[in-house]
Amino acid sequence: MSANVTSMRDVLYEAPGPKMRRRIIIGTVISLIVVLIGLALIIRQFYVTGQLAPRYWELFLKPTTWAFLGRGFLGTIQVAVTAGAIALVLGMVLMLGRISKIAPLRVVSRIIIDFFRGVPSLLLIYFFFLVIPKYGIRMPSFWMLTLPVAFAASGVLAEVFRAGVNAVPKGQTEAAMSIGMTDGKIMSKIVLPQALKIVIPSLVSQLVVVVKDTTVAYVVSYPDLMQNARVLITNYDVLVSMYFVIAIIYILVNFGINQLSIWMARRSGTRIITRNTEDPI
Amino acid sequence: MTEDQRIDTVSSTHDAGAQPSIEHAASSAAEQSSSSVPTIEMRHVDKHFGDLHVLRDINLRVEKGEVLVVIGPSGSGKSTLIRTINRLETIDSGEILLEGKTLPLEGKELAALRSEVGMVFQSFNLFAHKTILENVTMGPIQVLGMPKKEAEEKAMELLKRVGVAEQAAKVPAQLSGGQQQRVAIARSLAMNPKAMLFDEPTSALDPEMINEVLEVMVELAQGGMTMIVVTHEMNFARRVANRVIFMADGQIVEEDTPANFFDNPKTDRARDFLDSIKGH
Numbered sequence: 001m002s003a004n005v006t007s008m009r010d011v012l013y014e015a016p017g018p019k020m021r022r023r024i025i026i027g028t029v030i031s032l033i034v035v036l037i038g039l040a041l042i043i044r045q046f047y048v049t050g051q052l053a054p055r056y057w058e059l060f061l062k063p064t065t066w067a068f069l070g071r072g073f074l075g076t077i078q079v080a081v082t083a084g085a086i087a088l089v090l091g092m093v094l095m096l097g098r099i100s101k102i103a104p105l106r107v108v109s110r111i112i113i114d115f116f117r118g119v120p121s122l123l124l125i126y127f128f129f130l131v132i133p134k135y136g137i138r139m140p141s142f143w144m145l146t147l148p149v150a151f152a153a154s155g156v157l158a159e160v161f162r163a164g165v166n167a168v169p170k171g172q173t174e175a176a177m178s179i180g181m182t183d184g185k186i187m188s189k190i191v192l193p194q195a196l197k198i199v200i201p202s203l204v205s206q207l208v209v210v211v212k213d214t215t216v217a218y219v220v221s222y223p224d225l226m227q228n229a230r231v232l233i234t235n236y237d238v239l240v241s242m243y244f245v246i247a248i249i250y251i252l253v254n255f256g257i258n259q260l261s262i263w264m265a266r267r268s269g270t271r272i273i274t275r276n277t278e279d280p281i
Numbered sequence: 282m283t284e285d286q287r288i289d290t291v292s293s294t295h296d297a298g299a300q301p302s303i304e305h306a307a308s309s310a311a312e313q314s315s316s317s318v319p320t321i322e323m324r325h326v327d328k329h330f331g332d333l334h335v336l337r338d339i340n341l342r343v344e345k346g347e348v349l350v351v352i353g354p355s356g357s358g359k360s361t362l363i364r365t366i367n368r369l370e371t372i373d374s375g376e377i378l379l380e381g382k383t384l385p386l387e388g389k390e391l392a393a394l395r396s397e398v399g400m401v402f403q404s405f406n407l408f409a410h411k412t413i414l415e416n417v418t419m420g421p422i423q424v425l426g427m428p429k430k431e432a433e434e435k436a437m438e439l440l441k442r443v444g445v446a447e448q449a450a451k452v453p454a455q456l457s458g459g460q461q462q463r464v465a466i467a468r469s470l471a472m473n474p475k476a477m478l479f480d481e482p483t484s485a486l487d488p489e490m491i492n493e494v495l496e497v498m499v500e501l502a503q504g505g506m507t508m509i510v511v512t513h514e515m516n517f518a519r520r521v522a523n524r525v526i527f528m529a530d531g532q533i534v535e536e537d538t539p540a541n542f543f544d545n546p547k548t549d550r551a552r553d554f555l556d557s558i559k560g561h
Contacts, residue, residue: 174400175465178399179420180394
């Protein structure tokens with residue numbers, strides 16, 4: 001990976017000369033000092049306002065706290081994974097409709113995509129929570145959260161997929177046409193495999209948005225990480241420390257997703273390079 | 282076949298310069314009697330890109346086994362001409378026939394027809410995410426429904442024929458331009474095409490790689506393949522073409538044997554054009 005990054009940097013920037021290198025060192029030292037001062041100020045402010053008092057933090061020593069947060073964490077993961085999976089499939093279907101040769105299908109897909117992209121996911125959740133039950137459709141809070149989050153993401157994913165399809169050179173399609181492949185096969189065997197590889201980074205950042213969207217679970221009282229944290233906050237009166245801890249958990253989860261994407265990108269990249277050592281047939 | 286042997290075949294055809302014109306005489310005789318159905322026929326074909334009239338009343342017959350070279354300045358419509366033959370470009374009016382049958386407009390029939398006409402592009406267009414072997418087996422497996430094993434055996438044979446069998450497990454980006462173009466030819470051949478179209482196959486290549494591709498094309502021509510080749514490679518045209526057509530502004534301006542066309546062009550436009558490409 002590091003070799004990859006360096007080569008990318010070499011492409012984008014010219015290698016620094018001696019003067020530039022000195023300036024980089026000075027800049028590094030100064031920014032480190034600024035960061036340290038900032039951290040010190042934050043900790044001082046915590047201290048001054050009494051946020052470092054043991055009563056705000058001792059609940060994190062109890063296993064029950066972690067068990068409760070853990071259940072919330074599982075709830076978050078369940079919603080995020082389900083919503084992500086639905087969004088991937090629905091986004092793909094919407095994209096295929098959007099680029100279809102059948103005009104009405106294209107128009108309908110486009111309207112759906114723009115609607116899901118344009119409406120805030122919170123509004124979609126209210127729709128599922130407040131409007132749909134009025135028409136006698138009852139669904140568990142899990143789905144009242146998962147479906148709107150999935151729909152909101154599917155609109156964006158459809159456009160991400162479309163960008164990927166457009167990024168595959170036209171010559172690939174023409175070559176496939178010239179050997180007599182049908183439209184469906186050209187899409188599934190030639191265009192989509194290349195398009196997906198191109199959009200992996202954008203897909204992952206959208207998955208991060210899905211995880212963050214799940215935090216509005218409190219609207220439908222679904223016990224996700226955020227909702228359980230709010231319960232603890234009310235019970236123990238530990239606002240700042242609790243938000244601090246779960247913020248770190250969310251950051252770690254999304255960092256994990258990003259690492260996964262780097263790993264996936266590397267895997268799909270290296271697969272190509274290692275292939276030539278395999279037996280041809 | 283080794284590198285040396287291939288060069289030998291090329292030079293030997295070069296010596297036998299008289300042969301193509303004899304063949305040409307035979308094919309034009311066939312044309313006049315019209316006893317045989319031409320492999321490719323275009324009748325009064327017209328096409329516009331917006332206001333631009335890119336093809337003007339094109340009439341063309343290519344007999345079985347004939348090699349036709351299309352030459353002309355850029356923007357003259359030569360690429361468009363051959364792209365209409367497997368309907369990568371649509372036409373506004375006129376008719377295109379393959380072995381006497383009108384080109385289907387769409388769907389499975391069109392796909393089936395395209396599989397019978399090979400096409401080699403200027404920019405190779407190998408499937409970037411597939412290995413060289415998979416590039417060649419793609420058509421036979423996906424279009425002809427050939428079993429994988431059989432398709433791979435055939436593909437390896439073809440890759441050997443174009444001299445890139447050792448590269449079978451690599452991906453296109455790992456090959457040189459000349460190697461990629463030879464794979465593209467093998468990919469077309471894997472479909473057993475009735476005719477092959479070449480759209481400036483050597484224009485994107487470094488000079489030292491042009492010959493390795495032309496050699497493969499010369500072999501194909503000698504093997505009796507019906508070919509339409511858009512190219513500026515005059516030596517290639519002289520060696521294997523039965524006929525040269527010169528296009529300008531969407532029209533066929535001149536049509537002759539390579540020897541006559543290159544040595545005694547009839548029109549000023551052809552003369553000017555030949556002077557400009559001989560300049561370098």
